[in-house]
Amino acid sequence: MNIEQDFLEGKKSALAKLQKAQKEKKVDEGVLPILFIINESDDYYTTSSCYGRIVLLEIPNIGDKKAAKFLGKWHRIIDVDELFVAARKAKRGLIWLLSQSPIIHVTTKTNELADRLLKTAIACGFKNSGIKSLGNKIVVEICSTERLDAPVGKDGVLFCNKQHLELLTDISNEILKKSTQKLKKFEKNLGKVLSTHKTTNN
Amino acid sequence: MNIEQDFLEGKKSALAKLQKAQKEKKVDEGVLPILFIINESDDYYTTSSCYGRIVLLEIPNIGDKKAAKFLGKWHRIIDVDELFVAARKAKRGLIWLLSQSPIIHVTTKTNELADRLLKTAIACGFKNSGIKSLGNKIVVEICSTERLDAPVGKDGVLFCNKQHLELLTDISNEILKKSTQKLKKFEKNLGKVLSTHKTTNN
Numbered sequence: 468m469n470i471e472q473d474f475l476e477g478k479k480s481a482l483a484k485l486q487k488a489q490k491e492k493k494v495d496e497g498v499l500p501i502l503f504i505i506n507e508s509d510d511y512y513t514t515s516s517c518y519g520r521i522v523l524l525e526i527p528n529i530g531d532k533k534a535a536k537f538l539g540k541w542h543r544i545i546d547v548d549e550l551f552v553a554a555r556k557a558k559r560g561l562i563w564l565l566s567q568s569p570i571i572h573v574t575t576k577t578n579e580l581a582d583r584l585l586k587t588a589i590a591c592g593f594k595n596s597g598i599k600s601l602g603n604k605i606v607v608e609i610c611s612t613e614r615l616d617a618p619v620g621k622d623g624v625l626f627c628n629k630q631h632l633e634l635l636t637d638i639s640n641e642i643l644k645k646s647t648q649k650l651k652k653f654e655k656n657l658g659k660v661l662s663t664h665k666t667t668n669n
Numbered sequence: 670m671n672i673e674q675d676f677l678e679g680k681k682s683a684l685a686k687l688q689k690a691q692k693e694k695k696v697d698e699g700v701l702p703i704l705f706i707i708n709e710s711d712d713y714y715t716t717s718s719c720y721g722r723i724v725l726l727e728i729p730n731i732g733d734k735k736a737a738k739f740l741g742k743w744h745r746i747i748d749v750d751e752l753f754v755a756a757r758k759a760k761r762g763l764i765w766l767l768s769q770s771p772i773i774h775v776t777t778k779t780n781e782l783a784d785r786l787l788k789t790a791i792a793c794g795f796k797n798s799g800i801k802s803l804g805n806k807i808v809v810e811i812c813s814t815e816r817l818d819a820p821v822g823k824d825g826v827l828f829c830n831k832q833h834l835e836l837l838t839d840i841s842n843e844i845l846k847k848s849t850q851k852l853k854k855f856e857k858n859l860g861k862v863l864s865t866h867k868t869t870n871n
Contacts, residue, residue, distance in 0.1 A: 615819070
């Protein structure tokens with residue numbers, strides 16, 4: 468197969484997976500409009516995405532991410548009491564609170580298209596974006612720098628008092644709100660960039 | 670100027686800046702061997718670097734990074750008491766503890782060389798690496814995923830008790846140790862990749 472065929476086959480397979488995931492409610496709804504815009508273009512397709520989330524995680528041994536267990540996972544702003552409730556499930560190992568900004572992986576047809584998408588993402592505030600692979604499969608990762616990665620307890624016990632956990636909740640929510648603003652800006656700009664590009668090529 | 674000339678001019682200027690920074694002791698010593706290996710190759714040059722660090726930061730207003738103030742900054746493992754001492758300088762705004770893994774920016778001559786460097790970095794554990802720009806100036810960012818970004822207090826007051834701050838110190842140190850291991854692996858592999866490349870081209 469040549470690169471063009473590889474791209475078309477890859478897109479077909481990625482879109483089928485996305486459709487299946489959508490039916491099973493496994494795709495974050497907030498990110499869907501952006502996925503649609505990208506996948507409508509002949510030059511790009513998405514392979515994975517997350518709208519951004521707040522996570523309470525239990526990691527039995529340092530660095531052993533495979534054994535990590537979700538105590539709580541929210542794709543929306545949360546209340547501090549939800550963290551206390553989720554933390555009750557903790558048993559052994561470190562408890563981390565994470566607030567993660569959106570992440571989208573996009574395959575592109577050419578290096579130039581990858582660079583164009585990357586520059587648009589960075590201009591919309593997704594400053595941690597980068598091209599993860601060139602060559603046969605060109606992949607752009609779109610993501611932001613804002614994040615919170617805080618160890619908050621160990622072996623079933625939260626080390627934070629309420630005041631501290633409230634502060635962590637506020638900041639986690641703030642990160643999620645900022646992410647939503649950036650996604651909206653990206654959606655708007657992406658529409659312009661991709662449609663301009665289509666017109667130019669027609 | 671053509672791209673080749675741009676690259677040579679850019680390299681000359683970057684090396685002069687590096688030399689000046691070295692004289693002023695502004696370059697992290699631990700990362701120097703890697704910078705030397707990269708800059709010895711005709712195909713690459715470094716433009717910025719950090720060995721990895723633990724930072725206690727004060728941010729007067731959320732998101733206002735420009736106004737952020739270092740309460741403490743260490744390119745080595747630390748003791749919990751150093752955090753307590755540094756925190757005494759805090760006055761107004763959020764106090765964050767950060768443990769950051771190494772970061773190196775490298776300019777390359779061609780897209781293929783960028784992809785080769787990126788794949789080597791990822792194989793050595795720098796999984797957050799990516800190409801930040803293609804076109805006239807090709808820039809690879811080498812960095813890792815391990816990090817700690819934890820709000821630990823507000824308006825001059827630490828919200829963590831000693832047990833919690835000890836846990837945060839242990840994990841921050843762990844991240845720094847992991848980074849050192851990865852840098853060593855990268856140094857070893859980089860030597861092989863770049864020398865192989867030089868031989869092939871001669």
